[in-house]
Amino acid sequence: MLRGFFEPEAVLIAGASREPGKVGYALAEVMKGYKDRGVFRGRLYATNPKPGPDILGIPTFRSVMDLPEVPDLAVIVTPARFVNQVAEECGRKGIKNIVVISGGFAEVGEEGRKLQEELVSICRRYNMRLIGPNCVGVLVPKHGLDTLFLPVDKELDGDMVTSLKRPEPGSISLITQSGAFGVACLDYMYGEGIGLSKFVSYGNKADVDEVELIEYLGDDEETKVILVYAESIDRGREFLKKAGEVSKRKPIVVFKAGRTKTGAAAASSHTAAIAGSDSVYEAAFRQAGVLRAYDMEQFFDMAKALSMQPPARGDRIAVITDGGGAGVMATDAIELSGMRMAVFSEETSRRLDEMRKSGVIPEIASIRNPVDLTGSATDDSFVESLKVIVRDDSVDGIVMLALHHVPGVTSALPERIAEVDLMGKPMVVVDIGGEDYAVRFRRKFEKLGFPAYPEPERGVNAMKALVEYGRYFYHWINIHGK
Structure with missing residues (x-):
């Protein structure tokens, strides 16, 4: 029965206003915007008890009972004292889902609590479902449903400035x-x-x-x-x-x-x-x-x-970095969080040492966990060391600190990393910096499915979530075999 809240084909704005600045006007303006852009493909209706023209081109009626069809969803924005009357009309009309934006109910005291109890009684009598009251309702960007009544742009010092982008x-x-x-x-x-x-x-x-x-x-x-x-x-x-x-x-x-x-x-x-x-x-x-x-x-x-990213099967984490200090910060955060720094197998250590000797990774790189590729790191050294580390059975997850500042790391690194088979193991990325390059670099990783963060501690906290969820998820699978 809740589907009508998220995918309605017809929506009623009950209590729409003709006066800019009012909640009922703002809600009508927001929904009409989605309709005009072709995102909301359903039908819009409005009610306003005072006779007058349609509101923002939305067909407007004096009563819910006058609507030409039964909407899937009614959004009620009238003052609290009128809400129950409108809800009663919605029930009589056959509407099955209502969102009550209005405040002034149980949150304000005994009188409001009685109003709320009466509202619930009306909904049960007509088999209606209710979200609210005292809420901002529902937003579904894909379907253009937006009951938030909050304008995208607002005036600030004489200019129209973005206030709330969805x-x-x-x-x-x-x-x-x-x-x-x-x-x-x-x-x-x-x-x-x-x-x-x-x-x-x-x-x-x-x-x-x-x-x-x-x-x-x-x-x-x-x-x-x-x-x-x-x-x-x-x-x-x-x-x-x-x-x-x-x-x-x-x-x-x-x-x-x-x-x-x-x-x-x-x-x-x-x-x-x-x-x-x-x-x-x-x-x-x-x-x-x-x-x-x-x-x-x-x-x-x-x-x-x-x-x-997939949940982690354990709490042993490998760190790959091109900044020694950031690697130390990540190491501290991992151990303080209750996770463990992975201890590489002899085979992994041997292969990393061979890569260092052959120049695949910098000669001065530290190959113990955390693996520090130093400021001489390149895209190749990140990719090749990751290929080795991810295949180590003692590694459950990877935190990659790909600091973009070093000369050998290029904007092609995210695509190169995305080509590596991570063997079902999760990886998060960190690039420290708030300037344009760092933001765009992190966004590139995220478009390829790697969550990226501006601080080592935040990246580690994200990995901790993957570890904690993995404990529950895989424990249940191991017991039930599903």
């Missing part, structure tokens, strides 16, 4: 209890070039919650990784059961806020969240194979690696 279509889905945090994530994803499959801000989760969304996304072929930002998980047993099932097929990463008593109190006033013990959450996530992130950067670094 991510390109991708394989990572994000569900979030906080709309504001979710929007910040979308901005971050666009800036980092991270593609989005589906985004859901579910707010007060009066009906649809993270359990049902994880179940849906677990079966969604367009989603490879599921990200969850949560301030509370009310149906704990059901969540763990469903997450444990889905984690056998694809990774789930949770960023659980409200870890402290004060933070939990803030969460309660934000989305009517009910806090629980953080240590209990920690143990439960681990039991269900759910990975946990502790800040926004880690949240997406983990997601990027998990969406691009």
Whole structure:
């Protein structure tokens, strides 16, 4: 039944406004933009109780009952006191999916809680599903569905400046209890070039919650990784059961806020969240194979690696670098994270030594792990040393620090690396630098399927996610033989 939230053929904006600056106008403008660009190929309708012209060319009616067809999805943006009346009309019309953007429900106190209970009762009476209230709704870039009501461009000091660009279509889905945090994530994803499959801000989760969304996304072929930002998980047993099932097929990463008593109190006033013990959450996530992130950067670094690379079968990591200091930083990060530096086999050590003597890798290179190719590194030395190291059975994953600054490393290196058979082992890439070349160099690696990071510690954290997920994933396979 949730499919109508993500792939509707007809969408109603209930409470659309004719006044720029209003939420109902912004939502209509955003959806009309997708329609005009041919991304959203369905039909749009709007309702506004005041008589007047169509809004932005969208057919506009005074009541839901006046619509010429039954939309798959209604997005309600009226003030809270009118929401239940509109929901009642949606139910009578036969609409089966509604998103309530409006705030003013359980998060504001007892009066709002009663309104929310009445809203849920209406939905159940008509067999409607509800996302929200007090949310920003749904974004599916591939299908041009965008209920976020947030304009792409805004005026700043007399200029129209990009305010919120949506991510390109991708394989990572994000569900979030906080709309504001979710929007910040979308901005971050666009800036980092991270593609989005589906985004859901579910707010007060009066009906649809993270359990049902994880179940849906677990079966969604367009989603490879599921990200969850949560301030509370009310149906704990059901969540763990469903997450444990889905984690056998694809990774789930949770960023659980409200870890402290004060933070939990803030969460309660934000989305009517009910806090629980953080240590209990920690143990439960681990039991269900759910990975946990502790800040926004880690949240997406983990997601990027998990969406691009296979899980690791062990925790023995090899480091290949052209910068000795960066190699030391990565080594420290690996051991501090609980992973191990791989100890090369005699055969690997022998072959690397022969390559050094023959000039395939620099004569001054260090061939113990971390392998330091020095500032004399070339594309060939990276490629040839990788070919040897990846075949070592004592290596479970590779962190490659391909610092672009040295003379012998060229823009062709990503394509050369992509030709190497990694034997099913994961690899992450690091290139330190924030200037144009470093950003473009990392993006080249990522287009070829290698997650790339600007700091050694971030690359190692990403590898740690692949190791942790691998423990759960391969353990389940080994037991069940699937």
